[in-house]
Amino acid sequence: MDIVDVKHNNRRKIYFYIREQKNATKQKIAYDLNLSLPTVTQNLEYLVERGMISDEIKEQNRGGGRNPVAYSYISDVKVAVGLEITHHHIKTVIVDLYGNVVKYVHKRQLYERTDAYLKLLGDSVDAIIESVGIDPDIVLGVGIAVSGLIDQDKGMVVYGRIIDNEGMSKDDFSKYIKYPTKLIHDSNAAGFCEIWMSTEHKNAYYINLSNNIGGSVLINNEVYLGDGLYSGEIGHLNLVPDGGECYCGQKGCAEVYCNAEQLSDRTDGDLGLFFIHLKQGDKELNEVWDNYLDYVAVLINDIRMMFGCKIILGGYIGIYIKDYMSILIEKVNKKNSFYEDASNYLIPCNHNVEVVASGAALYYVKDFLDSI
Ligand SMILES: [Zn+2]
Incomplete structure (x- = not known):
């Protein structure tokens, strides 16, 4: 492993340690990860600067000494949106970096292979983001879960008889969605949610x-x-x-x-x-x-x-x-x-009605965490 890899690896270790612990002091991080204090300090500064963790002061020390700084995980520095399209419903969800549901919306809407319907998908995504006052810049992307067999290379539903979506592409579904999108098979989205959260x-x-x-x-x-x-x-x-x-x-x-x-x-x-x-x-x-x-x-x-x-x-x-x-x-x-x-x-299963939409969103969370 060259020096760049070692540095990168240390940053990942620290980031995921804080993610797991939720918060920790510099000393504890150095001790538990067996890293030097300067290495930990440098990486913490990097992560704080990018808004990925926060450095907050812990409660006042009783002895009156310096307050130890606890670094804490920021789970909503980025969020992802999931969209599930079924015969009778449009379901949208926002999840944070822990996969926690920030908001879930379940709307009764008959599926149609029309432009008006595609517009509704875009509107549903915008509506849920606006409803929680999230800055669109922090949205990683929108995972779109549909039934049917999906050819990932072509980005297309190649077999779709449950709802009439055969031959529809990722670009079709995304026509009115202004974020990056992925097309995901509904059962895979659900399964991914269960295993990723387990x-x-x-x-x-x-x-x-x-x-x-x-x-x-x-x-x-x-x-x-x-x-x-x-x-x-x-x-x-x-x-x-x-x-x-x-x-x-x-x-x-x-x-x-x-x-x-x-x-x-x-x-x-x-x-x-x-x-x-x-x-x-x-x-x-x-x-x-x-x-x-x-x-x-x-x-x-x-x-x-x-x-x-x-x-x-x-x-x-x-x-x-x-x-x-x-x-x-x-x-x-x-x-x-x-x-x-x-x-x-x-x-x-552990998850209920929102599982498919959540799983679709989690594909983006996974990509983000893998990129750290
Ligand atoms: Zn059959």
């Missing part, structure tokens, strides 16, 4: 159990994309040979049996109501739920056999699954060939 896990498979089924392969805190186009598209794993028709043209895909509408269709499209009635002991809904979990259990077992990693249950169903983990675990255990206990690897 302090416990680095590898996992994220199942997006929403009105459509998707998944995300997460390796070492990053999304694994195969050879570039996609990976982990479990919605189109075959669950039932020659089964129900899927929108993809095949029969018996997991999509057909595990989508959340299998449940919400029983309660006029209201998934929350489904779970309220289920809790109240509705026998018919209980049967529907039990049947649904049987299919999900097959899917989980297949994923476990393939990847042998933790499996995060997310999406719309992930929000409600905590109360039903023991039933699901029992079903999964019955299918496991190696007598494994699913309670060791099956985990409910």
Whole structure:
């Protein structure tokens, strides 16, 4: 490592140390990182000058000596915006450098492939930034999460049948957005949010159990994309040979049996109501739920056999699954060939409705932190 790398490395170490500790004195930084005081001082000055950390005076020393300066992390020196486009909603979020949600806005809006709709996307981004009084200069970028297969090289949705977005490019979605943008697959955004925010896990498979089924392969805190186009598209794993028709043209895909509408269709499209009635002991809904979990259990077992990693249950169903983990675990255990206990690897998601938009925004936070 040459001298420039060593210097750079020291700065990163100090920056991430303060990020983790939230605040620390110069002496403690030098001691914990095993660096000399002049090295620490020089880097702290650099970071303070750029507004990335602050040097505030700690409370008055009782002994009357000099007050030690505590350097603290500034988590909102930069922020990122996430935008999730679904059939019925536009969801926007602002996250800080810790990934904390600064603001989340959920607007009911039917997706349309029109210029007016694209204008609405731009307006939604501007509105959320203005609503919290954030200086547009500190916005790192806008991650746009959509369904469909995305070719990252072309910056384009190359397969999009869930909403009519096939052939639309990053530039189309960004037409009225005045910040840098990235186009991200919705399940990958959600999975990325879960793994990036997790302090416990680095590898996992994220199942997006929403009105459509998707998944995300997460390796070492990053999304694994195969050879570039996609990976982990479990919605189109075959669950039932020659089964129900899927929108993809095949029969018996997991999509057909595990989508959340299998449940919400029983309660006029209201998934929350489904779970309220289920809790109240509705026998018919209980049967529907039990049947649904049987299919999900097959899917989980297949994923476990393939990847042998933790499996995060997310999406719309992930929000409600905590109360039903023991039933699901029992079903999964019955299918496991190696007598494994699913309670060791099956985990409910940590994030809820904002997860996709947050994950899309976090792609920018990650890039920023990687650039330090
Ligand atoms: Zn399919």
